[in-house]
Amino acid sequence: MHGTKDDNGxxxxxxxxxxxxxxxxxxxxxGGNKLSIQYGMLCGMAQSVQEQGFTAAKMLLKAMQGTPVSSIPITRNQLGKPIINVTVMKAFGIKPKPILLKGVQLIENAP
Structure with a gap:
């Protein structure tokens, strides 16, 4: 949503x-990040900043050891934290089975 402007620019x-x-x-x-979910999205998979840092460090180390950057594969996060916004879930009348909430972080709308 970045770049969306109001009537005054x-x-x-x-x-x-x-x-x-x-x-x-x-x-x-x-959505894809915790803040967006707190601002009114129903759910998403929040990326792990620890995983991103670890992966970036491994890639940098390879490059510093002489591996051409073009040979270092582009990777995607493998880990993440599923998040559900309880405020939005209730507003839509969604009542998931308890087993579906296992391992899920439940949050509410940000004030």
Whole structure:
């Protein structure tokens, strides 16, 4: 949502945009980071910053040891934390089976 501007040309934040988008769309939104989920999205898989740092360090070490950067494979996160926004879940009347919540971080809308 970055780059969305208000009527005066000022950049809007996710905190300002997401609740409005959810109202207009009328369906649950799915996101990729915890802040977006706290601002009105239903759920998402938050990336692990520890994993990203570890992977970046391994890639840098390979490059410093002489591996051509073009030979270092592009990778994706393998780990992540599933997150569900309970506030949004309740608003849509979603009642998941308890087994589906195993390992899931439950959060509420940010104030």
């Amino acid at each position: 000022y950049n809007l934040t996710d905190k300002q945009i997401l609740p409005k988008l959810a109202d207009v769309f009328g369906k649950p939104l799915i």
